[in-house]
Amino acid sequence: MPHVADGPYAPPVPAHELTVTSADGARLHVEVHGPENAPAVVLSHGWCCSTAFWAAQIRELAADHRVVAYDQRGHGRSPANPAYGTEPLADDLEAVLKATLAPGEQAVIAGHSMGGMTLMAAATRPAVREHAAAVLLCSTGSARLVPSATVVPLREGRVRTWLTRRILGSRAPLGPVTPAARRILKYGTMGPGSAPDMVEACARIVHACPRRVRYGWSHVLDLLDLDHGVRELRMPVEVVVGTADRLTPPVHARELAAALPDCVGLTELPGLGHMTPVEAPDLVTGKIRALAAAHMSGARDERSARTAAPTAAPTGVQTAAAQTAPVQTAAVQTEESA
Structure with missing residues (x-):
């Protein structure tokens, strides 16, 4: 089973599902949850994950938002495609936005890890400029991912980079979800205080990712350079990161906050790892x-009657220049001690 069947991380049943075709013919599985005429939210998951990763957010937001979640190519129920790269990621997001949002309809778009990189890659695309009212970037970075990762407990340098590249780019199968596999995944991707149900949910999702898909995208992440895309995200953007993130450490979040034209906040979550939407579900949903x-x-008019009118931040909403993005440290409770 690719995901847990019950509890807060069990994927909710969508209101409807559709298949969206990207620019190169790649087919993308898309789910839509919540009331048809409610404000829209679009969720883009990360490397080796699927729509199931957003289960907690979908369950809460679908009460009063229309939530669109899609499987990145090769992940979840989206078939594998030989095209790997940031441009295909941008094509896919643009295709999903065009297929699920009415002309001019605004949405909040949230991206985790590779999903955040998707937004950076698509920053100049017309569909993103048209539909993104605001963006949430969770546990992500724009470049230099492998040298900065702390999965290998060594001082930064060539040896650590070499070892990290071989671990993250391994062709080895992940195999079944065993106690040892849970411990390895928890060490590499989650904070030390992550509750067992969080670890189980993430392990089921990650282990379901096909080996060739995991390997193919690992090379894209290794060579990633999207600094230019960060500067093109001109809508309000908020950034969230865990202080114990080994894959995209807080240095990336701080660099994003400094480079974004309209960063409205940077939140660092003490003791949390890379899987922030699972580790801090209520905070990310909030x-x-x-x-x-x-x-x-x-x-909340009918989608067909909505007009393309960008909405400015109301008086009192704090926005920040690149150099002065407010840093918020949030205390997050976990169910077991480190």
């Missing part, structure tokens, strides 16, 4: 909900 309330129109 960030998405707050961005929607602050930066989206309150109109």
Whole structure:
């Protein structure tokens, strides 16, 4: 089973599903949850994950938002495709936005890890400029991912980079979800205090990713250079990171906050790892909900009647210049001690 069947991380049943075709013919599995005419949220997951990764956010947000979640190519129920790269990621996001949002309809778009990189890659695309009212970037970075990763407990340098590249780019199968596999995944991707149900949910999702897909995308992440895309994200953007993130350490979040034209906040979560939407589900859901309330129109007319009118941040919403993005440290409770 690719995901847990019950509890807070069990994927909710979508209102409807569709297949979207990207620019190169890649087929993408898309789910839509919540009321048809509610404010829209679009969720883009990370490397080796699937729509199931957003289960906690979908369950809460779908009460009063229309939530669109899609499987990145080769992940989840989206078939594998030989095209790997940041441009295909951007093509895919653009295709999903065009297929699920009405002309001019605004949405909050949240991206985790490779999903955040997808947004950076698509920053200049017309569909992103048209539809993104605000963006949430969770546990992500724009470049230099492998040299900065701390999965290997060595001092930064050539040896650590060499070892990290071979670990993250391994062709070895992950195999079944065993106690040892859970411990390895928890060490590499989650904070030390992550609750067992969080670890189980992430392990089921990650281990379901096909080996060739995991390997193919690892090379894209190794060579990633999207610094230019960060500067093109001109809508309000909020950044979230765990202080114990070994894959995209907080240095990346701070660099993003400094480079974004309109960073409205940087939140560092003490003791949390790379899987922030799973490790801090209520906080991440709250960030998405707050961005929607602050930066989206309150109109709930029929989608076909919506107009393309960008909504400015209301008075009192704090925005920050690149150099002065407010850094918030949030205390997050976990169910077991480190």
